Amino acid sequence: MLSIKDLRTTVGNRKVLDGLSLEVPAGEVHAIMGPNGSGKSTLAYTLAGRPGYEVTGGSVSYRGEDLLALEPEARAQRGLFLGFQYPVEIPGVNNVYLLKAALNAARKQRGLPEVDAFEFLTLVREKMKIMQMDESFLSRGVNEGFSGGEKKRNEILQMLVLEPSLALLDETDSGLDIDALKVVANGVNTLRSPDRAIVLVTHYQRLLDYIKPDRVHVLARGKIIRSGGPELAQELEARGYDWLLTDAA
């Protein structure tokens, strides 16, 4: 699904990713953990193609395609989804309108006709139920006046509707209380399937209690310094990152 080799990214002349390699096969959930400033969000933005995140070396193959050669919107249309750490507000633009435009853009790329308005609304309502979202969401602006938790739920709702092949979830658990965390985790779990991959970028092991990862990676100083099974997350929770950083140095 995703194959990253020796990826190097600079952000405003600062080297952030420095030879990062990672393989994420279809059907798996990978967690990327690491201390603050280690480059976790940069990895997510680089993969999504955010302007200002300049790739200076390495390669990324996504479903056999050269991901880095694609425009950001083309990556999204091909099923790459980024759940933002800080979802932005777009005043006056209806949530459902944005979501429908997003779905239709992806369908167009696949040569499918635009989604029928009635079917679409039925689909959104069904997913809203999973995310325990209020009906009023339908008439509100994109993240307009949403609480932190509502914004995160909205990200996962969008993901459920768009059904991406590769979901990158950047600190989706931050700012959530335990009930909201369970709802969000449940949403993510419903998306698990053999033909999809999910990459969770997270600071804490807490999320991994609810979304069980197949692999856990530690990102520090711009590269993966340790990979392991779910037990690695437990160990990190108990011991912190310092022992790894000393090892790697």
Add this chain to the structure above:
Amino acid sequence: MTENAQLQDLVGRGYQHGFVTDIESESLPPGLDEDVVRAISRIKREPAFLTEWRLKAFRHWLTLREPTWAHVRFNPVDYQGISYYSAPKAKTDGPKSLDEVDPKLLETYEKLGVPLHERARLAGVAVDAVFDSVSVATTFKDRLEKAGVIFCSFSDAVQKHPELLEQYLGSVVPHTDNYYACLNSAVFSDGSFVYIPKGVRCPMELSTYFRINAAKTGQFERTLIVADAGSHVSYLEGCTAPMRDENQLHAAVVELVAMDDAEIKYSTVQNWYPGDENGVGGIYNFVTKRGECRGRNSRISWTQVETGSAITWKYPSCVLRGDNSVGEFYSVALANHCQQADTGTKMIHVGANTRSTIVSKGISAGRGQNTYRGLVKILPTAHGARNFTQCDSLLMGGRCGAHTFPYVEVKNPTATVEHEASTSRISEDQLFYCLQRGISEEDAVNMIVNGFCKSVFKELPMEFAVEAQNLLAVSLEGAVG
């Protein structure tokens, strides 16, 4: 004598014959003096009071100078280089029905999307189409007549309802009002007239599409809408003009009168040719629009979407004379490329408990300059008057400008005046968020801009809200990147 024969007569007397584009049209030669004013009045077979009124305006105009206070720059207008009358030549004499209208003209309207035919997209809208200076066809006359509504070209009104014109013409915008209104009063050629009788709710949206076709003609329409006590009318004006290198002058006047408990909703979608990317050509849109809430509990609401014109100089205003009357102004103004817009409103509170709302959304892109200029004036008599103003600007790119000039004059201590203003840019975060959802940059910009304008668009009649959104998208093409 018919209008056409009159024209021939006029041409015979030495006036130059002129035509432009595919349709033959009759024009007066360029130039302006009392003879031209008289000639226009004669072509239109106007009663003496109107000829006199025009001449009075013309003489006053000679004493005026062009205003220079607006935040716009442009080459001076050569008023002697303009032809002040231009009309398509009718193929037959007598009353014009749709069938008799030149098919080429209909084709033009078709391209513009004007629904002349009753089965057209906007079925339910009566259109009084103005091609250059003469009203070509009016639909839905029967249904309106049954309701007692008068909706006709200004020229028709001159013939059929001179007493109403004499009573109301110039009663809101006097001929002395300002340079351009004064010029219009002298040389106006056609326009629309609406009268809604007491207690009548106009059974359909009324709509006029104006179009400047002939080159080097100024267009000077005059619209007068009178809503008698307890009546209600919604009126939409749409404007486009073809591409030309030279600048064309458009100096219209719109007067609205609302009597007791009457309501007028006036919506404009203005898409005059804005000039090219380098600012060559385009319409000078110098328009005076004012409504008077003459009666108690009356309401006048202006909604405008201004995407066209090289220069827009326009301040649809309300004089709130009647107690408890309400004035509203909702505006979206776009200035892209080299466009300059200086637009806003005046709310003059005279009566007690009068209320006004101003919502202005200015979008600047390219090298566009967008100015909001608004006056809220509370007179000593306006006890308990209230105004709320919201004025937002959106900037795209680093070479455009947004300017705000709010004037507030409060002469009554019981009044409440609120003003909110904001200036923002389309943020990279918003753009990237949309891109990451698979939406193209252009669509994303349109989406964000439309969201910004939402509170104004929702005031437009539904069909036109869609049109306005499309228009905005077209006008913003190439604004990003």
